[in-house]
Amino acid sequence: MSGMVEKTGKATWLIHLGLIIGIGIVCFPIYLAFIASSVTQAELVRPPMPLLPGDQLVENYSRALFSGINAPVWRMLVNSMVMALGIAIGKIIISLMSAFAIVYFRFPFRALFFWLIFMTLMLPVEVRIVPTYVVVANFGMLNSYTGLILPLIASATATFLFRQFYMTVPDELTEAARVDGASPMRFFLDILLPMSRTNIAALFVILFIYGWNQYLWPLLMTTEPEMNTIVMGIKQMFPSGDDLTDWPLIMATALLAMLPPVLVVIFMQRLFIKGLVDTEK
Amino acid sequence: MSTVTLSDVRKTYGKTEIIHGVDFDINDQEFVVIVGPSGCGKSTLLRMIAGLETISAGTIQIDDRIVNDLEPMERNIAMVFQNYALYPHMSVYDNMAYSLKIAKLDKSEIRERVERTAALLQLSDYLQRKPRELSGGQRQRVAMGRAIVRKPDVFLFDEPLSNLDAKLRVQMRLEIRKLQRDLRVTSVYVTHDQVEAMTLGDRLMVLNDGYVEQFGTPIELYEKPATRFVADFIGSPSMNILRGTADSGAITLETGVRIPSDTQATNEVDMGIRPEHLVLSDSGCLGMETGMVEQLGSNTLVHGFLTGTRIPLVASLPGVHSERSIGLALNFDVPPHAQHVFDSKTGKRL
Numbered sequence: 069m070s071g072m073v074e075k076t077g078k079a080t081w082l083i084h085l086g087l088i089i090g091i092g093i094v095c096f097p098i099y100l101a102f103i104a105s106s107v108t109q110a111e112l113v114r115p116p117m118p119l120l121p122g123d124q125l126v127e128n129y130s131r132a133l134f135s136g137i138n139a140p141v142w143r144m145l146v147n148s149m150v151m152a153l154g155i156a157i158g159k160i161i162i163s164l165m166s167a168f169a170i171v172y173f174r175f176p177f178r179a180l181f182f183w184l185i186f187m188t189l190m191l192p193v194e195v196r197i198v199p200t201y202v203v204v205a206n207f208g209m210l211n212s213y214t215g216l217i218l219p220l221i222a223s224a225t226a227t228f229l230f231r232q233f234y235m236t237v238p239d240e241l242t243e244a245a246r247v248d249g250a251s252p253m254r255f256f257l258d259i260l261l262p263m264s265r266t267n268i269a270a271l272f273v274i275l276f277i278y279g280w281n282q283y284l285w286p287l288l289m290t291t292e293p294e295m296n297t298i299v300m301g302i303k304q305m306f307p308s309g310d311d312l313t314d315w316p317l318i319m320a321t322a323l324l325a326m327l328p329p330v331l332v333v334i335f336m337q338r339l340f341i342k343g344l345v346d347t348e349k
Numbered sequence: 350m351s352t353v354t355l356s357d358v359r360k361t362y363g364k365t366e367i368i369h370g371v372d373f374d375i376n377d378q379e380f381v382v383i384v385g386p387s388g389c390g391k392s393t394l395l396r397m398i399a400g401l402e403t404i405s406a407g408t409i410q411i412d413d414r415i416v417n418d419l420e421p422m423e424r425n426i427a428m429v430f431q432n433y434a435l436y437p438h439m440s441v442y443d444n445m446a447y448s449l450k451i452a453k454l455d456k457s458e459i460r461e462r463v464e465r466t467a468a469l470l471q472l473s474d475y476l477q478r479k480p481r482e483l484s485g486g487q488r489q490r491v492a493m494g495r496a497i498v499r500k501p502d503v504f505l506f507d508e509p510l511s512n513l514d515a516k517l518r519v520q521m522r523l524e525i526r527k528l529q530r531d532l533r534v535t536s537v538y539v540t541h542d543q544v545e546a547m548t549l550g551d552r553l554m555v556l557n558d559g560y561v562e563q564f565g566t567p568i569e570l571y572e573k574p575a576t577r578f579v580a581d582f583i584g585s586p587s588m589n590i591l592r593g594t595a596d597s598g599a600i601t602l603e604t605g606v607r608i609p610s611d612t613q614a615t616n617e618v619d620m621g622i623r624p625e626h627l628v629l630s631d632s633g634c635l636g637m638e639t640g641m642v643e644q645l646g647s648n649t650l651v652h653g654f655l656t657g658t659r660i661p662l663v664a665s666l667p668g669v670h671s672e673r674s675i676g677l678a679l680n681f682d683v684p685p686h687a688q689h690v691f692d693s694k695t696g697k698r699l
């Protein structure tokens with residue numbers, strides 16, 4: 069690989085310079101947010117804008133975490149975490165099993181079911197949000213974790229992905245398991261599931277971030293600040309009247325909101341690179 | 350200790366029949382090889398015995414149980430697949446132990462059986478490895494081990510050696526034969542390689558296009574092929590087959606050559622003669638224009654054509670001969686006792 073990329077000295081420098089500038093551009097807003105979360109409101113609004121960290125870091129973050137504006141940020145982080153984990157894990161379990169049914173069993177209207185699932189791919193949350201709201205409200209699930217998670221828990225994309233993966237698993241393996249006396253469920257748990265773990269890890273990252281970043285649905289269905297998720301909660305922190313916007317607090321919250329997805333990516337990346345090295349058909 | 354009996358077994362996919370009524374008995378502890386060209390239905394037949402493929406008609410019996418509707422597990426068979434079909438995420442130990450775990454055997458019993466089998470197959474040092482950390486031959490052994498630990502009534506093999514290189518194939522062939530002898534388990538082995546078939550099988554079944562052409566010992570098939578197909582298929586190099594008309598103690602080829610024969614037939618026939626049965630003789634009736642010469646050490650293969658035609662002929666001469674010492678033309682005697690005469694229409698032996 070190195071041979072392909074290797075360039076003469078000057079070119080390498082240029083490339084690195086370009087990359088560094090690129091990273092600078094991408095990171096600058098985040099850096100600004102960090103600076104803003106470490107100074108006082110007064111320092112922040114007085115031009116010129118500060119470019120070096122202030123001394124209010126601990127103060128701002130603990131204020132955000134434990135009191136916040138409408139609800140303490142730790143509470144919103146927990147809510148988001150429950151929702152994102154619920155959605156990611158739920159979606160993975162459901163799609164693993166529905167793909168298993170579609171690929172390995174012959175039942176009436178199998179193709180119809182597959183296409184029905186496939187068609188829901190074309191309907192994003194926003195399109196069906198009003199009827200979903202009515203249903204959830206009638207079930208009395210507003211302001212509950214169940215209400216946050218359940219409507220988003222089915223995933224055509226993940227089902228489709230696992231279906232494609234299962235279809236690459238050699239038939240001989242299925243047959244070997246049958247000869248060994250494994251029931252279909254045993255085969256699923258002992259063989260298919262461990263073989264899918266790379267896909268599961270990759271999907272978990274994507275789905276966790278998808279769940280974490282949900283905005284419209286939690287906005288509609290959580291009316292109590294105690295149930296707000298962090299992504300929508302940030303928006304709720306902007307005052308509606310003439311009050312001053314507490315920028316340091318909001319910036320601290322924004323950075324805290326970014327943290328879990330970043331950690332998930334970093335942690336899972338290790339896991340699925342390991343998975344990539346370990347599995348092989 | 351088991352016998353396998355097939356009676357009038359058929360397989361249809363949609364409207365096409367792939368297996369046309371197969372009957373045979375496999376004796377206890379016997380090693381039967383099913384051999385035939387690609388697409389003739391060997392795998393299908395084996396998979397029907399295994400229970401991986403439904404049976405369209407007829408019955409399959411293992412011992413005195415009709416197993417048509419039983420799952421593979423309940424038939425107590427074990428199968429070795431062409432691509433090994435090892436579970437990629439499990440260690441060698443777990444691969445071998447899996448069926449025993451499902452059968453809910455004692456942990457200690459499982460350990461004991463797996464270790465004994467591993468020792469038998471020289472896999473003891475590899476038990477903790479994953480399949481991808483093994484060579485082709487070792488994977489093959491694990492696949493066999495997985496079959497052996499179960500102590501099945503019948504072993505089924507579907508071209509288990511076709512992914513190995515030539516040398517390893519010969520070695521594994523011997524190992525399989527020895528294992529089967531030692532374990533005394535009734536076995537059915539599918540291959541399209543006739544050398545493998547001849548060396549492994551107690552009996553061979555030649556399958557062609559879903560029909561059984563002949564079922565017998567390797568020597569029977571070699572010395573007394575029941576059909577032209579078997580004659581052509583068994584033996585390397587293939588038998589020479591010449592078309593002619595039989596009458597009163599001779600066969601007249603299309604070129605007018607008369608070959609003395611003791612056949613009673615008086616119709617159009619295909620006369621077969623193995624390359625090693627052609628006898629070099631200056632006054633021989635069969636003329637050959639020689640072409641390529643292959644020196645194999647113990648014997649020499651001469652490829653060529655029937656004089657004046659493009660009908661290929663092969664002769665196997667004992668000893669070493671060079672292209673120069675053979676010259677451009679040879680004559681052979683065709684000893685009547687070595688001739689195989691088939692009806693040219695039905696292909697059946699006369």
Ligand SMILES: Nc1ncnc2c1ncn2[C@@H]1O[C@H](COP(=O)(O)OP(=O)(O)OP(=O)(O)O)[C@@H](O)[C@H]1O
Nearest residue numbers: 362367385386387388389390391392393394540541
């Ligand atoms: N699922 C199926 N549907 C329709 N036809 C099939 C199916 N499976 C196999 N066949 C046909 O049945 C015939 C026999 O197939 P089979 O796999 O038994 O051949 P084989 O003798 O094992 O060949 P090879 O040596 O190439 O493995 C082939 O002509 C194949 O096209």
Ligand SMILES: [Mg+2]
Nearest residue numbers: 391392393507
């Ligand atoms: Mg086959």
